[in-house]
Structures are given as structure tokens and as C-alpha cells.
Amino acid sequence: MASGPSGSASAELTTPTPGGPAIQARPVSSAPAVSPIWGFIGRRILLGILVLFLVSIVVFLATQGLGDPARAILGRSATPASLAALRAQLHLDRPLIVQYLTWVGGLVHGDLGTSLAAQEPVATLIKDKVVNSAFLVLIAGGISIPLSIAIGSYAALRRDKAFDVAMSLITLVFAALPEFVVGVLLVVLFATTVLHVLPAVTLIPPGAGPWDDLQGLVLPVLTLVLAVTPYVARIMRASMIEVLESDYVEMARLKGLPERVVIIRHALPNALGPTFQVIALNLAYLAGGIIVIEYVFNYGGIGSGLRDGVFNHDIPVVQALAMLIAGLYIVLNLLADVATILVTPKLRTRL
């Protein structure tokens, strides 16, 4: 698409004599490189807080607003008297708004409530679990992200050749499989039935860390890696191919630049931008995936904590963990957006 007439060029202009600047540069608002980004980050943080706030409303309504937690806890055979007593104890007789504000107020101050099943503050309960899950996610992420970038890029560079075709099928299959299916199949394959080389559960004694049972970590990490890598690899490939077919990469080749320079300087930076967002998406997906995987391997993290909380109708635990995971999602997306902006000059100067 044509852009407007070039600013100050006039009909009398001829090729100037060497040694002097020719025409005035077209004025561009000289944006300082730093401050607009902070403004952008600030706006995104505010937006994130807004979304978090909306999420809290959804979580609250889903747990305390829609149904009756007292009945859920006591079961169908509860007597009206015991129901009333529990409701009073849990402050469920107060208006909904008050309940919500009490809860949110507590969250903001670090008071996550008291677990109904364990009669302990939720915060103490989940402390270790958070560490365990974080460890798992970091290891899985640390393996899967570079792996998927490498696979995706290589497949794009050797498009339609053996590696690409094979990878295309493999990533398709694994991307379609639900992660618990992958987990269970791995257990069947390596732990219980076909081979017996790895443990089917991770045993973390209380007080110890997950690093104390490295063998027990292999299968959960492997499952998570297999759950995430195919997605990111496919998108990396797609992004890379789009870049490799772009006009500017063709132009770089037509300039006679060595292929290595074309790939590394011209292609890769443009392919990475969109990939950051997908990486964040998938780290977040990991955070969700652990809910099921931890159950498969009996891993003591926030995933199995959430599952147990739901099973026991332990509302405070469910609420706290839900907010934690949602908060994690939002932070990851924010990081991804910022990273994308940093990598894409075009977006940077629009700020």
C-alpha cells in the first residue's frame, strides 16, 4: 500500500553533491527508548489486576455463590440443625457481598483462610506444595522450551524432508493426547507392565524436597515435557516457515548474505516474537497440567492439593489454589507480552 508523499521533497531536487546532507529527515517523534515501555508495563499490570479481580469474582461465585458449601461439606444426609450451625461457623449467613469482601480482604493480606479438612491455615498447608510444583514446572519448562524451539526451527529449515515429516506426525499425535493418558501410558510402559525400570509414584517424605527422589521425578517430568513440547514445536515451525518465506528473507539471500547470517540475523528474531507468547501460554498450560499429572504420580504439589480440596469440598483450599494458579497465568502472560514488545521494534515505537 502506498504511503503519503515523502515530506519535503520538491520538484527542483536533484541528486545532491556528495559531502552534504540532502534533505531534512522526515520528522519522527523521537521516542526515548525506555519510558514508553514502563508505561506499557504499567498499563498491562493494571489490566492484569483487573482480570485477577474479575477472576476472583468468578471463583467466589462458583464456590460460595452458586451452591451451598455447607451442604456440600456435610453431604445429603445432613440435618437442618447441623447445616445451620456450619453455615454460621463459616459466616455463610451473611450477605454475599460481605462474604466476598471478607475473603478478598483476607487474600490481599495474605490470609488464605483455614482448611476445613485439616483445620490448619491454608497458607501453611500449601507452602511445601507450592515449592514442589514450582520445581516440577521449572524443570519441565527448562527442558521443553528449548527442545521445542529447536525441533520447530529445524523442522522448518528442513521442510518436507524426513525429519520434518516424522516430527509432524509425532507432534500431531502427542498434541492430541490428553496428558494424563500420556502419563498413564508411560507408567504402564516403564513402571508397571512392560518394563519395570522407573517408579510409578513420586515419594517425597514430609520435610524433604522433590530433589530427594530424582528417580521418581523422571516420569512426571517426562509426561509434562511430552504434553507441552508438541504444541510449541508446531507453532515454532509455523512461525519459522512464515518468516523463511517472507520477502525480507528472500531479499537477504538476494543480497548474497551467507545462509548462516540469513537464518540467525534475519529469520530467527522475527520468528521468536510470536513464540514468546506461546511459551507463556504453555508454561501456563503446564501449571494446569500438573493438576492431573500430580494425581497420576501422587506428587505432593498444588495440583493434587487442588484435587483433594475439591474432593473434600474444602472450599478455602480450592479458592486459594485457584487464585494462585490464575495469578500465575496472568503474570506469565504479562511477561510474554513484554518480551514480545522488546523483540519487535515495530511495536516498540508505537508505544
Next chain:
Amino acid sequence: MSVYNPLATNEPPLVQPRKPSGVLRNALTLGRTRVGLALLVLVAGVAVFGPLFAPHGPQDYLGLLPNKGPAPGALFGTDHIGQDVWSRFLDGGREILFLALASTILGLAIGIAIGLFAAYTKGATDDVLMRGMDVILAFPSIMLALVVIATLGPSYWLIILAVGLTNIPRAARVTRAAAQPIVERDFVGAAEAIGVPRWKILFGEILPNVLSPLMVEGSLRLTYSIGLIAAIAFLGFTPNPNGADWGVMIQENYIALSVQPWGVVLPVLAIALLTMATGMIGDGIARAAAGIDRLRSAE
């Protein structure tokens, strides 16, 4: 945040293929679509017609010890309380299939409508709608389902609603992304200029032109819903605790995995093949949609 379709190929359709049937026909020429379709027919067939061939009822006690391997009368042995694994397996697919289909259709219908509307209306309405979608996307989908189940307990309609709800924003984003370039095309402008009513433009002009990516997204949503529904059952949340359900079977027989694998292996393989099938079909459609345009532009 942009939308990524993990199972899609990298060639976005430049020109929409003339008819959806054309795309489907081309998809069927691809090896992977055929394999996927065959697998789908196989597994869905087992799921739908299985109960007719089950030698025993799903809750019949066979008088054999629980967690025993294959024996006369029990083709694949018994499960954790002595029921026939094979019969329960044959019975266990219907529930998953039904729930998955229902929640997929729910999510697609609402998501597509929202996506079309947002793409066409632009401006503030678009922003608000997409923020709403973001809120739902701020949860891992299984978590949203679990949170809802925490108080209300698992019931059929609740599961369908919860899983359908997680499908909505994803379908909406894909629809919106596909519809946005269409909305900018002049033929939409031409319809507006002569005063065609809005809803007619949305469903008569725009929707037919985004069918290809939507078909792909539909199969993605189905794959994903199956996985989610099975996972919820696997975690132990089912409206029908005694009934046969593949996800539930995996969970209840998991403990005995080392002695009696069949109670787990059969259902897990079935779910695996089912999701692989829908995934392959979706990928076939995506390739066909892109491939047709390749052929066209070379003419």
C-alpha cells in the same frame, strides 16, 4: 495475545475454498485423515455399540476374585471389585462421547457467535467481549471445571456447562481472528452499503467464509473436550460413580495396575486412539484447506 491453533499447518488459506464439502473431500485424500477416520469409526463404534455386545452387565458380579487376569467368562479379567473388565469397557464409552459432543457443540455455538459479533462490531464491544473471554482463559480449563464442581458436585449438566464454558473463549478467538480479515473485505462493505441487516451479514456473508478454520477448530475442540471430560472422571469426579466410564475405570483400577493392567490399559488406549483420531482428522482438514489454495493459485 494472539490465537494459535497448535494442530494447524502454517499455510493460512489465502482464498477460501469454494465449498466446505470440497475441503472435506480433499481432506479425505490425505493418508492421515483416512487413518484418523478409520480410528474414529472404530473407537466410536465400540463406544456406541459396545453395550450391545457386552457379555455381562457393567455392574454384574462374576463370582470371581477382583483384580484377576483373563479367565473363562472374563476376557480381560476382573476389576477392582470383581466386575468384568471387558463388559465395563464396552459400556464405558458412551458417557464420554456424549458429554464431549454436547460440551463441544455448546462451546462452538456460543463461541462462534461471540467471535463473529466481536469481529464485526469492533470498537468497545469487541474489547469488552474479548476481556470477558480473557477472564475465562485465565483459568486452566480443568481447574474451572473443578472449582465449579467443588460446591455443586459433579452432575451431567454441570460438567457439560463447565467444559462448554472453557470451549467458548477458544472458539471465539479463532472465529474472531478468521473473521477479522473477512470483515475488512469489500463485499461486506458492499452488503452494508445497500443496507443488508446485520445478522444477515454475520451469518450469510461472513460465516460461510470462515468455515474452513472453524472446521479445524471444531475438531480441536472435540479432541480437547474428550481429554478434559476423561480427566475429570479420572480425577474421581463423576455423576455416575458405579456406572462404567473409561475415565473412571482408569482411576478405580489404577491401584492394581501392576497386577491387573487390563482395567487401565483398555480404557486408556481407547481414549488415546479416540483423541488421536479427532486430532488427525482436524489436521487433515487444515492441510486440505491450505492445499486447495495452493492448487488454485497455480492455475
Next chain:
Amino acid sequence: MTAPTVTVDKLQISMSGGAKTVIVDDVSFEIAPGEVLGLVGESGSGKTTVGLALLAHCRRGVEITGGSVRIGTTEVLKMSEGELAHLRGGLVSYVPQDPAAALNPALTIGTQMREILEAHNFGADGSARTARVAEMMREVALPDDPAFLKRYPHELSGGQQQRVGLAIAFACRPRVIVLDEPTTGLDVTTQAHVLSTVRELAQAHGVAALYVSHDLAVVGTLANRVAVMYSGRIVEIGPVLDLFQNAAHPYTQRLIFAIPHLTGTRELVGIPGRAPAPARRPPGCVFAPRCSYVQDRCKVALPELRAIAVGHQVRCVRAEEVRGQMQRHAAEVARDERAAQAAVLTLKDVNAGYRRATVVHDINFELARQECLALVGESGSGKTTLARSVAGLNATWSGDIKLNGAPLANAARNRPREQRRTIQYVFQNPYGSLNPRRTIGHIISQPLELFGTHGADADKKVAEMLDRVSLASSYAHRYPDQLSGGERQRVAIARALVCDPQVLICDEVTSALDVSVQAAIVELLGSLQRDLGLAMLFVTHNLPLVRSIAQRVAVMSRGRIIELGPVDSILAKPEDEYTRRLLSDTPSLEVALETAESV
């Protein structure tokens, strides 16, 4: 005679894959140092593919299957990867068509200019290269300060981007440059600059240049020799003057007749039919189906390239006759003098724009019944915004627009049915204005159904309209993707006219079409306007086209009407400085030929 820098001999390029359909065949030409060879053709002629072949490069899906390309004495097609990297950018450079897309959005322009020097080891060391980069910038009239070099491509205007592309191409002082329509999408003034820069640089350094273009006027201004391609083959090649004045191939002749003239009025004549796809080329002469000189022997054997004059070759058996006919086709179009009619459209103090800005200011004019008013301006002048506002497609405008005395609401949606029916709009892009999912018949009948005609009556009207736009009635069952650009535009016109409007707004309706098709569409619009008594608002950036269709012209710049008056007087004696500059910067074939003649 110095040895030619570029020698192409019987080049053949085909599609990869099973059928190996031949796209380009038997292409041979030479370019001497300092000479510019114009390679002219319409879309699908294969000209870009030939241009890229000089760098031994092919786009995906295409490969070189025969012939030779020699730069100096070196055979390019047999080079290894390493030698090719040395060749490209160093010996042979390429200037791409779309400068914005060819520059990497993630790298500064300084980096992109420097790297070509580094890749070819140009300059003794770092500081020599820095100096060379600054010199490159000055050569193309861009600022040479380091701050400018730190900019990213999107921070430059289109013209500046193209100049950077030129600078990069000339960086290592190559011997050959291939320019692929480098001025497409640039406004006329910038285009003039770019062309003069190319000419000067080429002459100063003795560079052999291949200028690929569909724009005959531009080629006439710049090239020394011209080769005309049709459907993958060169049909005529010769010195620019001789070729344009005494064209010997029927296709070249028709192409020249299809170019609108800036000076003097001349009837525009298009070429019926369309060029065949590579897989569907007929035996014998490929142009035969559309040729007015066709004889039986043309359909049997493909004519060879043969000399018809000094340095002038042609691929036609009747070339001598064709050459003689050139002078006779100078029919003047009758200036339609009609009595002044009542105004059907009145604009008073109209301002229009978008949510953030007003881009059109203080517009006042009237459009009389049965009159064609051309709205002319460069891109960004606001002409399309104004046209869309009149049609109600853009609702952000203020002021008074009256249709037959009745005021128009801002958005089309809010206008009564009658008004919507009375004003119709034809869009620029034939590939976007038709719903790919509907049949042609369905598309044309859509307004009919909306405005109350259904069933058999509607079908009859559709058939009638197809006939009026010279499309066979069988087209009603086809889909848009089966039609060519020109045919689609005819359908768009049919759709607009099917409800008997009084006002037709044509928004750059020929800009996306080839020259010969352009002429045919303008012909069609002109005759429809006369027959149906339409008032027409014809928006275009193509000044010469205005003569062939409009009675009055309004020249717009930066959102205002600079001049408004009869076409003849404005184009012959423009009063405003802007209009004068626009006229002088517009490449015009007849002016170029006169200049060349007088040299």
C-alpha cells in the same frame, strides 16, 4: 561495440513437481553496459520470473530448466552456492517491488545497508564501510547522519524505503541491476525521483539494468530498449522509440492503444479475452485467440523471433503489415457536449475522516445528472474517504450532502431504501468485493432481492445485466475464483447497476487491473454512463485515465479540492502549482517519445 554485460540465451523456466509445466520459454536478450532494458508484460507474462533468473534465483515451486544466463563471460546457472552468494549483491543486484516487505522489520536500516558491504568484503575496513554507507545514502538523496541509520524500516515513508532498497542494490557497485517494478505503490512525485535516481546511477557507473514493469509509460521514460513479454515468451524486442512508434506485434500495438494519453484525447481500446494460464497455452501463436490479425497459419506453428528492423525483432508472421497500421489508430473521442443538467448530488462544507482525525476538509461541489466527475489525487489525498462518505460507507463526516435535494444520513444503514438504491458503489479490489462463496448470479441479485424484486423477475434482470457488461449468461453459475480480475470487476459493475441507480461511485476501479483490462473497463463504464444516463463520481490517482472518461475533474490534495473544472482546461492549463507538478511528474508515453526523438 562493447561486449554485452548480460547475455540471456533461450532461457526456460518451469514449475517444479510432476507436470513440469513450462512458464517461460525461449527468452533471449542482451544488455550492454550502461543500457536499460525494459521488460514489459502484464500479470502472468513471466517477467518477474525472468528478472529473478538473472540472479539464478527462483521462487518456491519454480525452477530453471533450460538455457543460459551469462554475466560477462561467466555462466551463472552453473554456479555453486558459494559462487552464487558472491554473485548476488556483488555482481548482480535486485531491487524488489515491495520495499516495505523486503526490509527486515527487526533490524535498523543501517545494519541492513552495512551487511551487504560486509558480505562482499567491500571496503578495506570498518571505517571505510561506514564512509561507504554514508556515501550510499547521499547517492539516493537520503540523510547520511547516524541517527537516521538507526531507524527501523517502518519509521520511513514508502519512498524512503524504496531509496534504501536502491542504495543497497548499488552498494557494491554491481555490474547488473534487476529492478522489479520498484515504483509500484509510490506516488507520482516519488516515482519520478526514484526513476531519475536510477537513471543517473546507472549511467554514472556503467551498470546494465533490467527494468521489469507493466507500466509502459514508465518504461518509455527510462529504457533504451524494450522487450515485450506475453504468456512466457518475448514477442517483440527493439529500441524504445522504434518499438513504440512502429510496433510490429499485434499485442504490443494493442497494449500501446490501451494506454491513456495525458495530452490530447484518444479513445481507449482494450484487448478482449485474457492471457491463458501456463498449462493451457494453445498450439501455435499464443496470442492468436485474441489477435485481430489472426490467420489460420498462426494457430499451427509458433512463430520464431525474426528481425524486422535494425536491432528490432518480432515474433509474428504478419509483422510488416502490423507495423504499417500503427499510425492509423489515432481516433479521437468525441467530446460529449451535453446541455447543463440539474444537480443530482450536492456537497456543501463537507468534512470527513476517521475517529481520530479529519482528513477531508471543506468540500463543496455539485454533480450534475449524466455527468462524470473525476476525483483525482495521490494516495492520502482523501479522495477515497470522501467517496466512501458520500456512499455512506464511512459514517464519520459532517456537512451537507444532498441527493436530489434530500439530505443524506451519515451511514448507509440509516438511509431510506430509495436513497440506498439510488447511490451505488464499485470497489477498487475485484478480488475482495465479491463473496467467494456465492455464485455470480447470486451476487448480482442480492441488491434486487433487498429492494424488492424476486424470483423470475430477478433472474431476468441478472441476465440482462450480464449481457450489458459483456459477460456470457453462463457466468451466472460460476464462482468468483473462476473469473479473471477484469471479469470480476464487470460483475461488480453489474451488481451496482442492477437496481437502476442514478449515481455510480467508482473507487479506483481499474487500479488493480492490467493496462489492457483497464482500458476495457473504462470503455465499458463510459458506454454505460452514456446509455444509462448515470451521474458518475470516478475516483482515481491515474491522471491520464481521466481524459477518457470524465467531463469535469476535481484535483485533491491533503483533503482539499485544489482545482475543479472541465477536464480539457485543467489538464491543458492547470492553474494551481500542485496540479502543474502532478502533471509534469506523471510519466507519459507520448512525452517520453517526443523527448527521445528530439535527442
